[in-house]
Amino acid sequence: MNPPSDLAIHATGLTKHFGGTHAVDNLELAIPKGCVYGFLGPNGAGKTTTVRMLATLLRPDAGTASVLGLDTVRQAESVRERIALTGQFAALDQDLTGAENLTVAARLLGYRPRAARIRAAELLSGFGLDDAAPRQVKTYSGGMRRRLDIAASLVATPEVLFLDEPTTGLDPASRNQVWATIRALANAGTTVLLTTQYLAEADELASRVAVIDHGHLIAEGSPGELRAAGGTGRLRLRLADAERRPDAAELLHRLLGGSGSGSGSGSVEAAGSDPADVTVAVADAARATEAIAELSRGGIALTGFSLDQPSLEEVFLALTTTAAPAAAAS
Amino acid sequence: MTLTPTADTPNATQPAPRPLATILAAQRPPRPTAWAACRVFAWRALLKIRHVPEQLSDVIAVPIIFTLLFTYLFGGALAGSTHRYLQTLLPGTLVMAVLLATMYTGINLNTDHAAGVYDRFRTLPIWRPAPIIGALLGDTARYLLASALVVGLGLALGFRPHGGAVGVGIGVALVVAFALALSWVFCWLGLVLRTPNAVTNLAFLVLFPLTMASNTFVDPHTLPGWLRAVVDANPVSHLVAATRDAMAGTASGTQVGAVLLTALATIAVFAPLTMHAYNRKS
CATH class of the missing domain: 3.30.70 (Alpha-Beta Plaits)
Known part of the structure; x- marks a missing residue:
């Protein structure tokens, strides 16, 4: 059975346990190509685990997931050619400079040494990091690290980009820059799956939002629909x-x-x-x-x-309290 | 004070986006070959050494201390003179110094993993073992540095190998080959153990008996029977003997072959274990 070809991400019955806890439980997702999709939930809801499964880092215990029609387990290698992931914690080499980090990333994507340096310089300037380029990453501020980390994911423009809480802990200026980057990518046709704890962020960027809690999908819709549900x-x-x-x-x-x-x-x-x-x-x-x-x-x-x-907590409370009686009745 | 209506004006306070066209790649180059990816990781390891040269302090200090300490501490007692002792000891301290440096492979791998650096590498379409093999290539530079220090210091102290430059070259090559095989053990430990400290502790537990209970410092004939059996079975003894003989110009093909075979067998066991742990690591 092939998933519909217009879906960037398709998951059915996706499940992951860690010990006795169901980190992700029977999750269904159908994310169309070219949209910014928000994945909303509190800490420990299963957002990161889901993203890691979709990005081929974790093997699901049950269920299947496909990215651009490619199975994340059986065709992981092909999936990796078309995605990029910026995790919650910067995947950067603290000892290397910003320029070296991006050059390493570019060379691992197949750029020749000279082309890799040029591409790295291009990205550093695009992210306002020219001045910091020759400095070791351990001297960077949190916002600079996050920008560099996102830049490293964009060395080759991915068809699907996973961003795990890209703005958590950022100052407003850095956050706005990350938002602008996400919009530019979406305009260029990249599908972005973004996890966040903030309804406002999903509102700003996402055309559709899934709310997840305890590994379950508890609501899905446009941000407006969610706010309406939140009362x-x-x-x-x-x-x-x-x-x-x-x-x-x-x-x-x-x-x-x-x-x-x-x-x-x-x-x-x-x-x-x-x-x-x-x-x-x-x-x-x-x-x-x-x-x-x-x-x-x-x-x-x-x-x-x-x-x-309404804040995420309010929407969240509204959704969980309305969902509970329905679940009890069924 | 002004009125501050904020509802339904989400974009009003957004600055105009910077020109972002540059961040989009024109096109994706073809994915690198396995060998090219390994070379990038080796380059990365060398960059780390260049930025943090302190990490070489152990690789530099240990060989120097060992060579000086053992030569002058044991030389008179064990061989009648430090000069005579040095001729048999030096290949042994070379082995010890380089093998002790293998644990850093595991410690570095563990540290990188804890920092999440490998998450990016594992979502790239590169040959899976490339990060580990590239790191091992970078480690070869450390092993060669340690070897050069021990041999250089030995020559300065009066070590006169009869095998000449070729014999010393073969000896160093054997030690580095064996060290690279042993590095796979520490790669695996680096992936399955939780902290760099745990790797260090276990590494000493493995490496000290392995290097001390050998023919490095004393003639096994002087040992009690049971210990001699252990020493004779210890692959490090065979490595030390082969290195000694290579430097003396008397090594046989069988000796060299046996060391290389041990190295290959170690890799055959621990490389798959390492890759399994690497793929399963969450």
């Missing part, structure tokens, strides 16, 4: 006058609560360190703007507001 976002307000907090809370509860507005909507969080800040759960962005208008009509002046999307 409530948060409206954060800053009052001009902290004394008006009780009035604002009462008004918000009345406007945003009530039937049909989603679980928890309208509940105002207790005052934090700054009594001028008010945070309220809100299910519907349209009603949030009404509430803001209503506050100013009621004479409660604001100095700022923002509407936050």
Whole structure:
């Protein structure tokens, strides 16, 4: 049975145990070519194990996986010609310089010595690492290491790129650069499978997202669909006058609560360190703007507001709590 | 203070992407041959030595210390004079110095694995044993360096091999060949043991009896029967004897052949074990 040819990654019943724990359990995946696919879940959910199986580093205990129609176990060698992996921990040689690391990678992909040096220089400049090129990697910052590590995966543009938590621990500037790189690759036709702990990151980059927990796939869809499943976002307000907090809370509860507005909507969080800040759960962005208008009509002046999307934890909790009764019923 | 609406404006604060066209490769070159991949890994090992020359301190210090220590400590007692003792001892210290350096192969492999460096190599379409064989090629440079130090120091102290440059060359070649075979044992240990420390500890447990319970320092005829049986069975004794005779210009083809056969047998056992461990390593 051949998987459909338009799939970059196809997994059926993919399973991996470590001792007694099911790191990945009966996972089904069908990822179309050319998309950025987000793999979302907390630490220990099985994201890395799945990526390692797909990238031919780990042999599944059960089930099969194919990358671009090639079996990851029986045709591992052919899979390796078309993929690249940037793991969670930089796969770099600390003792070598940035330029040497990339030159080694290029030569291992078949570049002649001179061409390898040219390719390495090209990538170093593309990733803003020209100045650091002659320095040993052990002197690099975390962001520089990550960029170099991703650069090493792009020496030969892969058809499928696995990025395991590429932005964890990065400063915002480095993170933006990684994001821009991922977008450029996707535009050039590379399929990117990206694991992340942040819904916002999946939102930024991914056209489809799988949520994984305890080795199980618990939801799959577009980021918007996931956020909708997660229900409530948060409206954060800053009052001009902290004394008006009780009035604002009462008004918000009345406007945003009530039937049909989603679980928890309208509940105002207790005052934090700054009594001028008010945070309220809100299910519907349209009603949030009404509430803001209503506050100013009621004479409660604001100095700022923002509407936050539900965090991964909230989406995650929503998904796991709704999934539990269904599982119990079946 | 300004209003800070953030909802539904995800791209508003993104800087324009840098020109990223350069990061895309024009085309992929054909994959390297097995030999080319091995050479890259050997080059990588030499680069590491160039950047961290301190790692050679053991390879440099141990041969010098051993040669001086054993020559002057035992020479008078065992052979009547240090000069006479040196003629039989030197090939032995050469063997000991080079064999002790083999453990670093395993320690380095273990360290690289812990750092995740091999994850990248294992997702590349290269000949699977290339990282290990390339590392061994790089180690050959260490073994040759240790050999040059021992032989050079020996010559300075009065070692006069009758086999001449050719005899010394054959002797060194035998020692390096045997060391490369033994390196596979440490490659395997480097992959199956958890920490570099564990590799070091086990390496000393293996290497000390192997090199000491041999004919390196004393004539086996002076030993009690049981120990003599052990010494005669020890492949290192055969290596030392063959190296001695090669340097003296009296080695037989059988002697040389036996050493090479032992080396090949060791590789035949431990290379598959190593590759199995390498492929299974998660």
